[in-house]
Amino acid sequence: xxxxxxxxxxxxxxxxxxxxxxxxxxxxxxxxxxxxxxxxxxxxxxxxxxxxxxxxxxxxxxxxx
Numbered sequence: 136x137x138x139x140x141x142x143x144x145x146x147x148x149x150x151x152x153x154x155x156x157x158x159x160x161x162x163x164x165x166x167x168x169x170x171x172x173x174x175x176x177x178x179x180x181x182x183x184x185x186x187x188x189x190x191x192x193x194x195x196x197x198x199x200x
Contacts, residue, residue, distance in 0.1 A: 150195045160192050 137144075167188050171181045 146191055146195045155195055160195075164189060164192055 164185075168181075168185055171184055174181070176184075
């Protein structure tokens with residue numbers, strides 16, 4: 136697995152050079168949702184992936200408008 140080989144991914148550190156506010160974060164989540172909806176994955180899987188992506192997006196965003 137990735138974590139075993141490379142360690143935990145620090146999303147905040149990776150994205151610290153980018154100003155990510157709520158609008159950009161929401162745009163990214165919308166793009167991910169649209170992409171997942173174009174797959175043949177079961178709805179339950181799409182919802183689970185979106186829960187993880189939403190949680191991850193919440194850790195890297197700056198709350199400045």
